[in-house]
Amino acid sequence: ETGVTQSPTHLIKTRGQQVTLRCSSQSGHNTVSWYQQALGQGPQFIFQYYREEENGRGNFPPRFSGLQFPNYSSELNVNALELDDSALYLCASSLVKALGGGNIQYFGAGTRLSVL
Amino acid sequence: AQKITQTQPGMFVQEKEAVTLDCTYDTSDPSYGLFWYKQPSSGEMIFLIYQGSYDQQNATEGRYSLNFQKARKSANLVISASQLGDSAMYFCAMRADILTGGGNKLTFGTGTQLKVEL
Numbered sequence: 001e002t003g004v005t006q007s008p009t010h011l012i013k014t015r016g017q018q019v020t021l022r023c024s025s026q027s028g029h030n031t032v033s034w035y036q037q038a039l040g041q042g043p044q045f046i047f048q049y050y051r052e053e054e055n056g057r058g059n060f061p062p063r064f065s066g067l068q069f070p071n072y073s074s075e076l077n078v079n080a081l082e083l084d085d086s087a088l089y090l091c092a093s094s095l096v097k098a099l100g101g102g103n104i105q106y107f108g109a110g111t112r113l114s115v116l
Numbered sequence: 117a118q119k120i121t122q123t124q125p126g127m128f129v130q131e132k133e134a135v136t137l138d139c140t141y142d143t144s145d146p147s148y149g150l151f152w153y154k155q156p157s158s159g160e161m162i163f164l165i166y167q168g169s170y171d172q173q174n175a176t177e178g179r180y181s182l183n184f185q186k187a188r189k190s191a192n193l194v195i196s197a198s199q200l201g202d203s204a205m206y207f208c209a210m211r212a213d214i215l216t217g218g219g220n221k222l223t224f225g226t227g228t229q230l231k232v233e234l
Binding site: 031033035040041042043044045048050055056058088090092094096103104105106107108109110112 | 120151153158159160161162163166207209220221222223224225226227
């Protein structure tokens with residue numbers, strides 16, 4: 001096990017609603033990244049948080065937002081849900097050092113979101 | 117921009133045999149890292165192996181080895197002595213610009229579904 005936990009495991013929402021997904025990082029890690037994985041596809045990078053600030057964003061609209069807390073846990077918030085937001089949402093934590101290094105991202109088991 | 121291509125949507129291998137999963141990549145960054153992850157049906161992405169673009173030797177981790185050919189921009193995963201538990205989806209991924217520590221974004225391919233048979 002990676003030590004990265006996500007909640008809830010499954011969620012069903014209706015179009016237009018808002019959702020919050022949670023992630024608890026592996027102990028000692030300071031960076032959290034979120035990915036969206038549609039059925040049959042590879043994960044797509046949403047954004048990452050480093051020291052409680054957004055530090056890199058993929059091609060996702062502003063209705064996707066997040067937070068990182070002092071204990072390095074994180075939330076992903078999605079407003080005005082659309083049918084295409086149905087996917088597996090994966091959280092990954094890593095230890096990013098000041099200068100380079102091949103830091104490894106360790107993933108949780110994901111939250112499966114269905115939008116009806 | 118980075119791009120990962122996995123051309124094998126599905127692969128079959130017999131138990132105890134070796135299998136190679138293909139991955140080619142495209143990037144203009146001078147330094148980058150290549151990763152392989154395993155995703156069982158449960159959904160969790162499990163890290164398998166990492167190769168830095170400046171590493172002189174191919175990476176190995178137990179039964180996993182990465183056949184890195186920089187000139188061909190390929191990073192194939194070799195699994196030796198396949199086991200039934202190896203049946204899963206396998207993703208190749210890249211992160212650019214590792215030497216300056218910039219960014220943490222992984223770009224994934226579309227994956228290869230591996231089925232290990234008796």
